Amino acid sequence: MADATASDAFVEFERVQKSYDGETLVVKDLNLTMPRGEFLTMLGPSGSGKTTCLMMLAGFETATHGDIRLGGTSINNIPPHKRGIGMVFQNYALFPHMTIAENLSFPLEVRRIGRSDREAKVKRALDMVEMGAFGGRRPAQLSGGQQQRIALARALVFEPELVLMDEPLGALDKQLREKMQFEITNLAHELGITTVYVTHDQTEALTMSDRVAVFDDGRIQQLDPPDTLYEEPKNSFVAQFIGENNTLEGMVKEINNGLALVQLDDGELIDCQPVHESVKPGARTRVSIRPERVEYNKDRLKEGVHTLKAEVKEFIYMGDIFRTRLSVAGNDEFIIKTRNAPDVDRLKPGQQIEIGWLPEDCRALDA
């Protein structure tokens, strides 16, 4: 699904910009194409422009510049109620003065669908989210998770092709959130709906999406499937934002056979994969390495790779894994994670070790 071409594009943003005050751009040059049936997540810190993008797609904000197309036709001048896009809001936005059934029936009523048809559709939508028995209740009588399901059912009951979700799980507790993540993705794939999902929770983004668009500073920093995003971040922002990440700063000495030799600030040398275009001999770089890819067992390291001296600062037992904080090349926040297996040593604070990694796991990014 990642290789969407213009021909089967369903949702398209082309050179879209948005400014609220005429001085600063909240969204800068957004380009995005989505094929039908894709589950795409817009992920980013608050203020990165992701919600603004969603609101422009829904029609509640107008693009200052550029074109937004749905199924090939520009929707810039179509009011929200004619776009036929289902939407799930952060606070659910269930109408408190209507019962659950009336809430679900509302989008069908405004579409002038007959009563018997309406009742059948409402019942089907309620059954779909396993809330069939709750039609007569009011939203305030339901728990957060139940309200969430109703909000979902209400966004789907009029069978839209595109559904937008604005941080829909933000108010739920962790367990319920994980359960709903699973249910939402299943439902979206079963019904074949195209979904745009906005969140600032990276776990949610990684577990639910076909592709994730990482937003920062009004731009998409990287748009890739979750595994690519995690394993091959294209710049330091994405590397930092997705998952846990260790950063070391230094200068590129040379590039040989597709490997960059980086001299860290304390003089030590490491091998890295040059990723960012700015990585050239003599340039400063920031290298990124995932905590679980760091190895300290000498037997498992390849012959001849550069290693670094490290001192154990803290050992945290987390059950399934051990999380150890090290001091490496002047960085006291260097984290390594090891699986809790019988053959793994538990490191002790103060212990001196040597760490290393495969050069392809260490990515040289922009400084």
Next chain:
Amino acid sequence: MLAADGTPLKKSLARALRLQKMRALALIAPLLIFVLVSFIIPIGSMLFRSVENGMVAETLPLTVAELKNWDAESNELPDEAVYAAFVADMVVAIANKEHTRLGTRLNYEKTGMSSLFRKSGRKIKNLDPATDAPFKDKVIDIDKKFGDVETWAVIKTHSVKITNGYFLNAVDMQRTPEGALAQPEDKRILIRLFQRTLIMSLIITGSCILLGYPVAWLLANLQARTANILMILVLLPFWTSLLVRTSAWKVMLQQQGVINDVLVWIGLVADDARLVMINNQFGTIVAMTHILLPFMILPMYSVMQTINPSYLRAAKSMGATNWTAFWRVYFPLSVPGIGAGSILVFILSIGYYITPEIVGGTKGVFISNRIAYHISSSLNWGLAAALGSILLAVVLILYWAYDKIVGIDNVKLG
């Protein structure tokens, strides 16, 4: 259920909370005492006046006792015993200077009684109850009204200590020896005044809703800075004296006033056909709508502020037009604010006094103006109290009806 030391849990809890309760009571005590002394007790005594009627029985005790044996409908004068008792009572009353007050009291029921008692007092004083019997002809000689059956009928009818007479008067009826009867046609004004008060209050409440709703909506939906400025404009009238605002309306609306001058100047109205906009119902409605508008806007605003804008967005995303989204989603959610504002404005306007007094003329006055008249001019406090009690009852009934129909839980003041 027992606490750890074996005392009942309820008792233990009450002891633990006693200090808190005492402190809370101490905090509200000054206000409580103030309200009790300056408000509740006087109002209670005022309301009691609507049925209290001890004056006749206290001033003429012997006469009232004798009149019990007399049948007012027999159309014959009372016998000598009544006249003798009357003279005995009057001599005491005149010595205490109470006979004029009695005359004033009876004058509410029958005109002429006040002067009758005042004039005859001087002469009755010269009679000696011990030696000058029989009295019947002497008293009738002093004033021939004492030879009129009706005079005695009025005294007998109003000699009961607790009377419904004031309430009957308040609804355009009167207490007669034959029972409650309607007042003569030309004296029936109070029912009409009550009706006018209710209808005009409804019109004022309605205009406040129509004018206030858009303002409250704007206040709730504008950016905080702009909303604050608008809010100051809404509250501005609160900071100006009520009297000044009402007088300003007088300047605006009178026939030589600002509005008429402008209309004449632009040619909409001929100079000799200036509009009459003051000293009538129109003037009262305009001025009171303006004065009471903030009481409508504020509760509506505070309710609208709690309506999440995402409800409207949700409605639109589901295909509702702006109008449908407003009417099906926003409006029902704002009804509690309208309810709160309406109750406030309606109850305030039903008892409003100053504004109708100044701009109402004769056709635009309210029942409260009549109450004020009886309190300060005619001094018929009993009737004033009865009118006030009816007004209070009407308000309570409306409040109860509102609770039944809309539900008082639906009223939000913030």
